[in-house]
């Protein structure tokens with residue numbers, strides 16, 4: 377009997393683990409369900425439950441793997457040699473964007489506002505991001521562009537296209553489309569963090585239109601119907617709306633030079649482009665383009681947090697599923713005390729990330745309240761730094777739970793691992809996020825101190841929170857240079873305090889106890905499973921992924 381026959385005649389005899397079966401990504405995620413209710417989107421649960429079932433189908437997971445295996449390709453010219461700058465995608469790409477549009481992730485939080493609109497969108501994002509992460513990029517940028525464009529006098533002409541729930545993949549002028557997508561172009565060869573170095577130039581053409589020359593070194597979703605780009609004009613750096621097609625039916629000369637060969641995020645296209653007198657419309661305040669695009673980035677950074685929490689969740693679920701089926705030394709991995717420690721520690725991290733991401737989305741819904749606005753300003757860059765960093769470690773550790781099978785591209789773990797770092801890099805890399813936390817704290821020092829102090833005061837019986845808050849307050853009082861050097865510690869501790877506060881108030885006691893003891897009370901933490909979470913492993917693992 378050969379190996380294949382053996383496996384078929386005695387299921388499980390080869391100790392290989394079956395794929396995850398169909399499951400409901402909403403109902404199986406207690407942290408998500410509780411967070412949605414807590415943060416004000418309880419009225420959207422029926423919809424989320426339906427989508428949870430749809431997105432949790434095993435055939436969709438297989439399609440996601442395909443879409444990432446066969447990434448996009450540039451077709452710069454047509455067969456007659458005419459420049460067309462088209463990117464071809466795997467057919468499944470359209471499927472994932474259609475799902476994302478139907479979910480409303482490309483803008484419903486703005487175009488269909490209501491109680492919990494950002495939280496409901498966040499929940500959609502947390503589910504979709506577990507299945508196919510590449511398609512998040514175009515819908516994130518489209519959504520983040522809407523509040524900026526909504527201030528323009530001509531917004532009504534594009535609003536119906538942005539509000540549409542029907543994805544339209546056609547590459548043609550907006551007048552012939554049912555929906556549209558928007559990207560953003562800031563990063564140039566000489567630097568993406570310091571946008572003041574941007575060299576692209578804009579010459580006025582009249583009527584608010586400009587002619588742009590220059591390049592962008594990273595320009596994701598190049599097939600979008602428009603991009604918001606940064607360029608210099610007579611007023612300094614301004615923000616411009618650059619359509620792919622012009623009203624007269626010609627292609628705007630935005631030349632795609634090549635597609636980036638990326639570590640992960642392979643289903644999605646990211647290009648290098650050159651503007652050859654491309655026409656664009658100035659938006660926002662003249663000369664304040666960096667501020668305009670930084671506002672856009674405040675929305676995309678929330679999505680980086682959500683996307684990272686989604687990757688963690690999927691990696692964790694895959695890890696627990698594997699450990700429940702794979703045997704070593706006569707026992708299932710899940711029954712091995714050391715593996716339980718590792719998985720329980722990972723479950724803590726994932727739950728804390730989900731709770732934090734939904735809390736942050738709730739603050740976007742409640743932006744009219746000054747305290748929520750202040751929290752959002754301080755916490756968004758901190759969460760973008762810490763949660764995105766943790767996703768890299770979580771996906772790596774979950775990959776190891778799968779052993780060698782985790783490292784090969786046949787299964788889902790390698791892709792999750794390769795996907796994780798991008799959230800930490802784009803939309804402002806880790807250090808830049810930490811510096812932004814310090815900037816926010818300097819802008820509103822009293823509010824920052826009150827926020828930190830309040831997190832400790834809310835839990836008077838928790839000395840570890842008090843100690844962390846005092847450490848943080850002392851660091852926030854330092855001089856600028858010294859404070860910068862401690863930027864990462866400050867951002868991390870702020871996030872840990874908020875996560876501890878959320879879990880102490882809302883999670884089962886065993887879980888919050890384990891989180892506080894292992895994250896704030898114990899030294900170490902250089903690898904998952906090092907810190908003591910022993911007593912809580914049963915409860916943590918059952919809650920994390922039902923058997």
Ligand SMILES: Cc1cc2nc3c(=O)[nH]c(=O)nc-3n(C[C@H](O)[C@H](O)[C@H](O)COP(=O)(O)OP(=O)(O)OC[C@H]3O[C@@H](n4cnc5c(N)ncnc54)[C@H](O)[C@@H]3O)c2cc1C
Nearest residue numbers: 560561562563567568569594595596802803804805807808
């Ligand atoms: C897949 C992918 C897609 C992308 N898509 C887009 C896109 O669509 N549009 C777009 O505009 N950009 C895009 N980017 C670019 C991305 O936003 C930038 O790469 C990122 O902002 C960092 O800029 P940089 O690469 O120029 O690095 P640099 O600015 O050179 O920074 C390098 C490192 O130095 C650190 N650093 C910078 N300043 C400081 C400081 N003062 N103190 C300490 N450390 C510092 C940064 O944190 C970073 O780690 C994309 C990137 C990737 C990887």
